[in-house]
Amino acid sequence: MSVDSLLPVEASAPAAAFARLTPVHEASAAHGWWRSAVIYQIYPRSFRDLNGDGIGDLAGITHELSHLAELGVDAVWLSPFYRSPQRDAGYDVSDYCDVDPLFGSLADFDALIYEANRLHLRVIADLVPNHCSDQHAAFQAALAAPANSRERDMFIFRDGQGPDGNEPPNNWQSHFGGPAWTRITEPNGQPGQWYLHLFDSSQPDFNWDNRAVHAEFERVLRFWLDRGISGFRVDVAHALVKAAGLPNWGGRADGNSSDGYPGHEAPMFGQPALHDIYRRWRSILEEYGPDRILCAEANVDPLPRLAQWVRPDEMHQAFNFPYLHAGLDVNRLRHIITDSLVSLDSVGAPSTWVLSNHDVVRHASRFGYEGPGPRDGDGIGPDDVQPNEALGRRRAAAATMFMLGLPGGAYLYQGEELGLPDSTSIPGSMRQDPTFARTGGERIGRDGCRVPLPWRSSELHAGFGDGQDPWLPQPESWAALARDKQQADPASHLNLYREMLAQRAERRLGQGSLAWVEDYCTESSLAYVNGDTLVIMNVGNQPLPLSDGNVILRSSAAGVAHSMDSDLQGTDLLSSGESIWLTTS
Template identity: 85%
Template sequence: MSVDSLLSPAAPALGTLTPIHDASTAHGWWRSAVIYQIYPRSFRDLNGDGIGDLAGITAELHQLAGLGVDAVWLSPFYRSPQRDAGYDVSDYCDVDPLFGSLTDFDALIAEANRLQLRIIVDLVPNHCSDQHVAFQAALSAPAGSPERDMFIFRDGQGPDGTEPPNNWQSHFGGPAWTRITEPDGQPGQWYLHLFDSSQPDFNWDNPAVHAEFERVLRFWLDRGISGFRVDVAHALVKAAGLPDWGGRADGNSTDDFPGHEAPMFGQPALHDIYRRWRSILEEYGPDRILCAEANVDPLPRLAQWVRPDEMHQAFNFPFLHAGLELDRLRGVISDSLTALDAVGAPSTWVLSNHDVVRHASRFGYNGPGPRDGDGIGPSDPQPDGQLGRRRAAAATMFMLGLPGGAYLYQGEELGLPDATQIPGSLRQDPTFARTGGARIGRDGCRVPLPWRSAELHAGFGNGLDPWLPLPESWGTLARDKQQADPASHLNLYREMLARRGTLRLGQGSLAWVEEYCGEASLAYLNGNTLVVMNLGAEPLPLPHGEVLLRSSVQHSSAAEGADPLGSGETIWLKAS
């Protein structure tokens, strides 16, 4: 790579540059897209039952088009008993009545097309609900039957089969196996569930499972969607023999148990599945995509998921988990771009989703914050809201300057924190129940959105109480309040997304600006845009340049030069 290709005429004033990534000329809307995640039950409740619905999404899609995103990803809305907020699917080809109907879905697609927004839907192929017709058939059939072979049933260990087939643990706590009662009333086989006991894992060694999901893909592609986000895409295939595993239940690496050895994750046969799916999507045109929720490490291994004939994107969990640790953040960004460039794929960047504490809360601690995967409860140390929002804005601006695609989670454009005061009696996450409250779970990041401050339930819905309570303080963060405030978090997001598009940062390059990379700050050059984030306690002097945007004080300024960069602030400067 040539350093000269990264320099503007004034760039030598920036000192030493370390180039990492060249600007992209590859085609594909997803390579630089900003995709907005909607958690349907918490987005907008139009029928007043306390749960968000597809009609509510359709009614507010114009707000997302006005925000400036390119596409919307919908978390599950399929038929489901809702034991795990819809990730326990009982029918993959229908809409749960909680959310509406297929007619409502078609109306949503039509409105998205009118607004030039693409729709991506969640696909959950690792497991289904125990109420799915296929699993109910398996329970009624004998051991060794074709019906049981759709799932992972095994005899137990010990003289009477009273011990699970292996030592695997559920992501939600407790064993990953449940023993059934056979049709004759006797204790019987065990079935595998990497998540809740109501979510049996499919047996992807069975061709019938492949055929069923190919049918599901075509069903939704025929209805006009632009692709799929594939839930726990790394987990479908299990190692032969189902050997014991002494590492973490989620397969993340520890000193003694590297993640690539986890027998329930990242098996080689997965890649043939996704090659087949990619070929199906290409039958519908070149703009349909697959995005993997593939929690595998290290990053060169993640790149195997996005080779030219497999997935289009994969979530970048190392970036999300790097937080504001500057050395770690720099390493993840460099390693991501290097690994993904090697296979011709774009990186993705994300700071919040429905499974983690919102970054406006995670960044509100000067010391240790919540553990990855756990929420914040009323008795936990509470984040500093003002500090968290300031740092969240800075981190988002730093992220949106990076080349590649980006994912936003609903409500982060409002600067929403986690809801930390939900009483145990109202919690819904199975993690809370399965651990007896030892792990708070993910409810805090899933609380419904505030739309209009003066309305019932802050405008989320005008009927029954929402399925999770909105904090009273969220009225000041409602969308209508922020729309009227030029200095609001919401309007900062609008400006960031507009500038990102105009400057073509998603298709851009990256070189570290060493003079501003240290213990307290991190900076890179993307084309002619200098991005600097200051996390130190002291203001940071800046080089000469036109201020394009800054995350606090004043969103934008056409003035030459800039005041020193404050603590917890990011700036975009034109290197000219």
């Protein structure tokens, strides 16, 4: 079924009141908890500091895990907690089978799994297979070994270009700025080969043409599966294998399409041999039962290519980056949602939806601009135009309500349930994202979305920890957004999330269907029906008139919490920046 074949049809029950519906996706009866799950991303160093060193830890996560169960999520995804020099906040791993002392111990991890099981929460771990830390034992062995040795073949070492080998092997650029190659000094003290690092120079890329690398990561998978992990989010899953010969690339460093350089031609991303790796991993997970999952952080376009990652014998899920970056453009959103559902339905996979994560400005800030906001992948600094916080929070609530009504899985980023904005006032001297340093401050980086959470407003550091100052400073305004204050406020952002998640589960929206309701699809609004739930979002500057005859389930507007038997009479306008759920039955 192609997107172009989706033509308006006459409405049928349960939405018979609508003149025109455009069906896109049928309800799914397929088994698998992940197909409709809401998964909550925890960034460990910023979640909760229990030992007072200013950095969050596994014990802190365990201590507060009950709050996430009460919120109504199905699973948590932990960003890296492995041993690491922390040059890139743990995405530079020096030992994949141990916990960094910064976060605790393996015993602390086991305690976390035990508590999660008690609370009926699953735990997914971040896996970083494209690169490791330059402090990893394998890379240190490679530095000490000669060129063309078995040790060097674990990574991508090449001779340089030019008469003295003093030019990089090709023109690839790092995601964090500057060349993607660094030259080493050989054991004899002479300038030597170059190694590839698509990210920071402290993060050498593995050579996935080497079977020893495959064997090592299969060992890592089993290590954590044996400890009770429910699956893995695979970091830059599209980058492991590079094109033979490492040809030059004139496109974007992140491999996204640009004029003259379509993303599918990027030689460092999306190579066919990747899929055999994930088929093997899928078979390993299935040895542990049918409920262990793989989720690809595969930033590939166009969307139909994403289906290649979630075929029945490969990944279970893949992140939907086009949706994340669509903003509030209703035409773009409609196309992406339709394309996602049709493309993934073709391979029997669920779609996923996400609005924030640890790599982008929080959507409560992104949506706080009337005009252009921050560039994708960059933060907001103190000298930048600042977002309107009230506008951003209102639109963020509306966008989240719209997203949580969609069929498929959903990902939430820690603190978004509190309506937290990005921290925009972090001084340059305190920034820790390598992007800021590698670009000389030209790019602000991602620190603003990684600031430690506020838990209790009256406590030191808003309850994040009672010892040293947090590793990134918290804005003073965050105390007013602390979890304890929001718990006591029925109209709070937190309680809106709780009610949305409860109704999403009760009404089985994650397993549901989708048809566009053309009556409400305009240049400034978008609407769909999922089963007997009508979801409408108004992003325009004017109120949107609503027809009579439906029952309000919930509005995203603060302080609006209608009962199930409320009538729409007298509430016939949907405000600017507001979404609403109604029942059509």
